Amino acid sequence: MALVCCLQTAIGQRISYIVSFPNLAHHEALIQLIVTDISTRTAIFRMSRSSPGRYATHEFGKNVYDVVAFDQQGKPLTINRIDGDVYEVPHPGNYVRLQYTLYGNYADGTYVGLDPSGIHFNMPGAFMWLKGVDNTPITIHFDVPAEWHWTIATQLQPTNDPLTFSARGLQYFMDCPTVIGNLSYRSWEVKNPDGKKYAFRIALDGAADSTQFTQFAEKVQRIVRQEQAVYGEVPAYDYGTYTFLASINPYVHGDGMEHRNSTMISIPAPFYGDDRMLGVFAHEFFHCWNVKRIRPKTLEPFNFEKSDMSYELWFAEGFTQYYGNLLVLRAGIGKDTDFVRRTVAQLIDTKMNTPGGKLYSPVQASELAVFTDAGVSVDKTNYPNIFASYYPYGGAIALALDLQLREKFNKTLDDVMQGAWKKFGKPQPEVPYTVPGLEEVLASVTGDKKFAQQYFDQYIYGHAPIDYNALLAPAGFRLKKAEPGKAWIGSGRMTEREGLIIEGNTLRGTPLYDAGLDVDDKILAIDNQDVRTMADLNTVLDRLHPGTPVTIRYLHHTEEKSGKIVPQENPALVVETFETAGLPVTPAIQQFRQHWLGAK
Numbered sequence: 001m002a003l004v005c006c007l008q009t010a011i012g013q014r015i016s017y018i019v020s021f022p023n024l025a026h027h028e029a030l031i032q033l034i035v036t037d038i039s040t041r042t043a044i045f046r047m048s049r050s051s052p053g054r055y056a057t058h059e060f061g062k063n064v065y066d067v068v069a070f071d072q073q074g075k076p077l078t079i080n081r082i083d084g085d086v087y088e089v090p091h092p093g094n095y096v097r098l099q100y101t102l103y104g105n106y107a108d109g110t111y112v113g114l115d116p117s118g119i120h121f122n123m124p125g126a127f128m129w130l131k132g133v134d135n136t137p138i139t140i141h142f143d144v145p146a147e148w149h150w151t152i153a154t155q156l157q158p159t160n161d162p163l164t165f166s167a168r169g170l171q172y173f174m175d176c177p178t179v180i181g182n183l184s185y186r187s188w189e190v191k192n193p194d195g196k197k198y199a200f201r202i203a204l205d206g207a208a209d210s211t212q213f214t215q216f217a218e219k220v221q222r223i224v225r226q227e228q229a230v231y232g233e234v235p236a237y238d239y240g241t242y243t244f245l246a247s248i249n250p251y252v253h254g255d256g257m258e259h260r261n262s263t264m265i266s267i268p269a270p271f272y273g274d275d276r277m278l279g280v281f282a283h284e285f286f287h288c289w290n291v292k293r294i295r296p297k298t299l300e301p302f303n304f305e306k307s308d309m310s311y312e313l314w315f316a317e318g319f320t321q322y323y324g325n326l327l328v329l330r331a332g333i334g335k336d337t338d339f340v341r342r343t344v345a346q347l348i349d350t351k352m353n354t355p356g357g358k359l360y361s362p363v364q365a366s367e368l369a370v371f372t373d374a375g376v377s378v379d380k381t382n383y384p385n386i387f388a389s390y391y392p393y394g395g396a397i398a399l400a401l402d403l404q405l406r407e408k409f410n411k412t413l414d415d416v417m418q419g420a421w422k423k424f425g426k427p428q429p430e431v432p433y434t435v436p437g438l439e440e441v442l443a444s445v446t447g448d449k450k451f452a453q454q455y456f457d458q459y460i461y462g463h464a465p466i467d468y469n470a471l472l473a474p475a476g477f478r479l480k481k482a483e484p485g486k487a488w489i490g491s492g493r494m495t496e497r498e499g500l501i502i503e504g505n506t507l508r509g510t511p512l513y514d515a516g517l518d519v520d521d522k523i524l525a526i527d528n529q530d531v532r533t534m535a536d537l538n539t540v541l542d543r544l545h546p547g548t549p550v551t552i553r554y555l556h557h558t559e560e561k562s563g564k565i566v567p568q569e570n571p572a573l574v575v576e577t578f579e580t581a582g583l584p585v586t587p588a589i590q591q592f593r594q595h596w597l598g599a600k
């Protein structure tokens with residue numbers, strides 16, 4: 001309790017947390033929150049309902065209990081729980097010490113993991129805060145026994161005590177996830193064109209072969225260089241350091257969460273230095289520009305008390321999604337043909353073949369994040385028919401724009417990202433952007449205001465179709481149907497249980513949807529042939545023809561129904577190279593590919 005004495009003598013208002021771990025075996029931490037110089041007679045403390053990088057509510061108050069409060073003499077104070085996650089403490093003086101137990105058994109980028117093998121704090125998931133004092137400096141002390149030999153990785157501001165950190169205010173505090181455990185580190189330096197140097201480090205929570213870790217860190221370093229090349233510089237990180245918090249072990253849950261000066265990456269697998277893990281590193285690092293500093297106005301300041309809606313996630317997440325795998329490739333890892341066959345094909349499929357991509361705009365997709373971003377409810381929704389994830393959907397827009405800028409304007413999407421950086425992210429203070437602001441950047445990069453306006457009207461506020469075949473041609477790639485001529489009734493999950501049960505919503509425009517079948521219906525027969533298994537279904541489809549109606553018999557609840565279904569050709573697409581298609585690969589095509597996919 002030595003720290004408490006020091007804090008009492010501090011001058012001016014200060015918020016201090018003391019975190020101890022008396023019951024890690026049962027995933028509990030004891031948290032004390034001490035406030036000095038409170039100006040109001042009633043202190044209102046609350047848990048967050050949302051977390052930066054997450055847009056739906058997550059109700060972090062559910063894992064807080066045994067809340068008590070004391071005055072400066074240690075005398076208990078009355079607590080009124082005025083909402084599920086809000087606690088009101090009337091107090092006679094200007095000091096309150098609030099104490100509570102926190103439960104956390106979900107180590108990832110969003111929640112809290114408290115375990116004898118290590119500790120993960122996503123701050124909004126762990127720490128109550130005093131309402132109305134967002135700019136009061138915060139100190140936090142982690143009471144980690146020396147005999148555990150653990151270290152603390154965080155982008156909170158270090159102090160002379162390795163167990164104590166500070167933050168200039170609530171927003172910064174919440175943006176600094178903290179991992180404590182048996183961590184290993186790799187670090188390096190990055191120099192900007194202005195000569196300033198920044199320290200980079202990976203703090204790995206997971207058993208790793210030292211050589212594999214070193215090789216992996218070198219690849220991350222190459223990716224960082226390619227990302228720096230996109231923007232022309234790395235941001236001026238607070239306290240000069242950027243940290244990859246990497247929990248790669250079987251006991252975490254998969255997540256990647258961006259922050260101003262760090263990212264929390266959790267991958268539930270043993271660490272073998274696998275290249276497939278690099279995509280998430282590239283994606284999350286890209287966010288230290290795009291979304292953390294090139295910041296949507298809708299998210300500024302972040303509201304921890306409700307969901308945070310944004311019109312811009314197609315850009316903040318979608319463009320980042322496009323760049324993630326592209327930058328791994330530019331760093332010399334993987335093959336360009338694999339990038340095109342997998343990433344590019346998936347992005348295009350989202351735009352061309354999903355109801356969300358065909359019928360709704362990227363702005364509308366972004367608006368739905370408040371429900372779809374791991375928001376939890378028990379009733380069914382119609383997301384498959386009204387929502388395309390803004391990750392691949394935005395990525396599909398980024399891809400189309402990049403290809404068009406290269407072909408039509410001799411510019412690239414890198415120029416747009418750099419334009420957005422210089423206009424919104426680099427100025428101090430930063431200038432939060434809006435969708436019209438992004439349109440201005442495109443107008444300025446292309447020098448063509450009309451083009452930018454049309455582009456945004458058609459593809460950002462609108463959902464006009466995009467001719468990817470034409471856009472891919474200069475790079476020597478083209479689209480073709482995955483199963484030309486083959487009859488198809490609609491994709492989606494089906495399970496075999498005395499018939500074929502449709503597991504997901506049927507999709508608008510597919511034969512099953514048009515025939516009136518929906519989720520939970522059970523297919524019994526098609527074209528008078530019994531269908532009980534996926535194998536049965538494929539056998540029937542093999543002899544049917546797209547466009548020719550056949551009968552379908554199915555069970556809806558307990559009622560057997562029959563009707564007509566018109567199979568279509570499967571719209572699934574693959575991307576093939578001109579080489580495999582037997583088309584000429586000209587020097588111009590080779591140069592286009594090199595500029596697009598090669599190292600900078």
Ligand SMILES: [Zn+2]
Pocket residue numbers: 258283284287316317320
């Ligand atoms: Zn992201």
